[in-house]
Amino acid sequence: MSVKASYSDDATKGFLTWSIIWGLVAVLVGVLISFQLVFPQLNIPPYLSYGRLRPIHTNAAIFGWGIGSFMAMFYYITQRLTKCPIWSPGLARFQLWLFNLVIILAAVSLAMGYTQSKEYAELEWPIDILVVILWVIFALNIFMTIMKRKEEQMYVSLWYIIATLVGVAVLYLVNSAAIPVSLFKSYSAYAGANDANVQWWYGHNAVAMVLTTPPLAIFYYLLPKITGVPIYSHRMGIIAFWSLIFMYLWTGAHHLLWTPVPDWVQTLAMGFSILLIAPSWASVFNGYFSMNGQWHQMRDNYLVKFLVFGITFYGLQTLQGPSQAIRTFSAFIHYTDWVPGHVHMGALGWVSLVLFAGVYYLIPRIYETELYSVKLANAHFWLAVSGQLIYSISMWIAGIQQATMLNATNADGSLHYTFMESLAEMYPYWHMRAGGGVIYLVSLLIFIYNILKTVNSGSSGSQTVRATGAV
C-alpha cells in the first residue's frame, strides 16, 4: 500500500542546522577547557574561566546538540511512522526560534555567572520557564501527530519518543524548583542531602530520558532503514522498553555512594544499576542479531558502521556504568578522571555516532540529493572514533592512577601522597585528552563540510517533500 503524504520537513531542516552549530560550539568549548586544565593561564576571568565554561560545554552538548537533533529527528521519524504530516508546522517553526533563544540565553547567562549550580540543570529560573514552554509545545506537537496517525500500530521508536516526552517533563520540573530572589538569582527549593538526592535523581535520569531513549528511538528507526532488514525481535524490544524505563528511575543515588544520603537509597541504586544491564543489552543484542547475515554491510555501507559502533559503545557504556555503581569500585574511581572518560564514551561514542548516522541519513532525503562524499564520511567516522578513544582511555588510566595514589598509605597509616602530588601526575594524561579532543574537533569539521556541500547540491526551494508512503 502506498499512501501519498505531504510531510513537512522545515522544522527538521532548521533543527538539524542549529543542532550542528551548537554541537560545534560544545566541542570548541570542550577543547578550550581541556587546555585550560593543562595551562591555567588560558583562563580569562571572569567570563572565560573553567568554572563558568564547563556548564556551557555540557549544556551546549546535551541540550544544543543532543536535544536539538532529537527534535529534528523526532519530527522526521514521527511523520514517517504515523504516515501523517506534522500536527502543526507553524508551532514547530516557533519552537525552533524558542529553542535557539533558550540556548543563546543559556550560553550568555552561564558566562555571566547566573547559575543554579546543579549539574545539567544550571539555568536560572526565567530560562527554566522558557524551557518548560518549549518542551510543552514540542510534546504537544509530536503527541497530537501520533494521535492523528494513519498507521494503527505504533512502532517501537514511537514508544521511546513518548517516554522521552513524559520523562523529561517530570524530571526538569521537579529538579529546577527554586525560590527566586531576583531575575538572575534563585535558591534551590531543597536543601543539603535532599537537594543532592533530587539532583541526581534528575541527573542520572537525564541520561535515561535525554541520552538513552531518544538515541534508541532513532537507532530502532534507522537500523532497518539503513540495512534493509527488520529488527530481530519485536518482543525483546517491548521487554527492554518497559524494564528500561522502570529500572532507570531507581538508580540516581549511585552518583551519591558514600555520601550522607541514606544507605538504603544507595543500596537500591546500586542493585538497580546492575539490573539495568539486562534491558540495555537487550537493545544491543537486538541490534547485533538484526545484523545476522548482514555484517558485510559494515564494509559496504558507511552508515552501518556508525550504527554498529554506536550500539557497541552503548553496550560498553552500560557495562561500565553499572560496575561504577558498585560501592567498592565507586569508592576507588569516583571523583577522579575515570568518570569524564566514562561520560565521553557515552556522549561521543554512543549518542553522537547514532546522531551522525541520523544526520547523514536525513540530509540527502530532505534535500533530495546524494551525500557529497562517502569518503569524507568515512574519514569523519575514523577520526571521531579515534579522538573519542584517546580521550576515554587516557582518562581511565589517569583515574586509576590518581585513585591509587590518593588511597596509598604508609606503614603507620598516614597517606603516602599529598593531593598535589597526585594532581601533578595527571598532566600527561590531560595533554592526551586535549589531543583527543582536537582530533574529534577535526572530525566534526569534516562532517560539517560534507553536510554543507550536500545541502548546497540539493533542492533548496521546495518547502515540503513529497514522500511515498513506504515506511
Added chain:
Amino acid sequence: MLDLLEKKPVILLLLSALVIMIGTAVTMIAPFTWINDPSLKIAGVKPYTPLQLEGRDIYVREGCNNCHTQTVRPLVADVARYAPGSTDGYSKVGEFVYDQPHLWGSRRTGPDLARIGGKYPDAWHYKHMADPQSMVPKSNMPGYAFMRQPLDSSLTERKMKALGFPYTPAELEAVKGKTEMDALVAYLQKLGNDIPWRKAAAAAPLVGELKNPYTDNASALNEGKLLVSQNCAQCHGEELKGGIGPALTSLARPEGEIFSTIFKGRGGMPAFGDTLGREKVWKIVTYLGSRTGKK
C-alpha cells in the same frame, strides 16, 4: 494487553508516566522523610551570615563546584586527607541543612573543601585565590584576582529573607564596603568549622615516643629540604624568613615540640601528620634543625 498498548498512545503515555513514578516515589520522594529526621540535626551547625552567604553565592557564580567537592566519604583515605586527626570526620546529613543548593560536586580536580574552614589563615586564602600558582606551583586552578572588586550587597537582605536565615542590621551593614574576596574567604572559613570533628581531633594526644629517627642522618636532609619547599615555603617563605607564617630560621624549640606542631597543626597552621606521615615530618624537623645552625 501489549497489543492494546501499541495501538493506544494515551494509555502508553499514562502507563509510562506511572512506571517512571514508581522508582521516583521510592528513591526520590520517600528519602525526604529519612533525611529530615530531627535526630540527624547537629546543634553547632548555624545558618550562613550575610557575608558568608554572599561568599557562597560567589562560589556558585564562579562554578567552584565544577572542580571541588564538599563531601568527605567515610573512607580511610578520605577521612585522613580531608578530616585529618579524626576517625569520624566524614560528612553527615546535619551539616548541610542550610545548603540551598547543595555543593557536593562530582569531580575532584582540586581537593575537597568540606573541611577547609580554619585549615589556613585568611591571608593564605587571599594570596592563593589571587594567584594560586604562587602558593601551589603545580596547581592548575585559575586565578581570581578580579574578586578584589567591591561586593554587590544590594540583594543581601532579600537573599537572607528568601532563605529564612536570621540576621542583624549590624551584620547587613558589615557586608557593605567588603570585597568579593572578603565574602568568599568568610564562606570558606565557615566550611566544616561548626561541627565537633576538629576540636576532638586537636585534643587527641600524639601517641608514641617523640624521638627523631634521623638524627645525624645526612641523607634525610636532602629529602627534608624538598619536603620543606613543597609544604612549608608557601607560608613561611622560600628562605623560611617568614610570610603568612613566622620565620623558621631560628627555631629554639625542642625537636619533639616542632614535630608535634607540624604533625597536629597549631593556631593558623594546618596539620600535616595525616598527609605526610611521621617519617616525612621527622625529615622536615631534621632539615629545619640543620637550618637553625645547631640542633
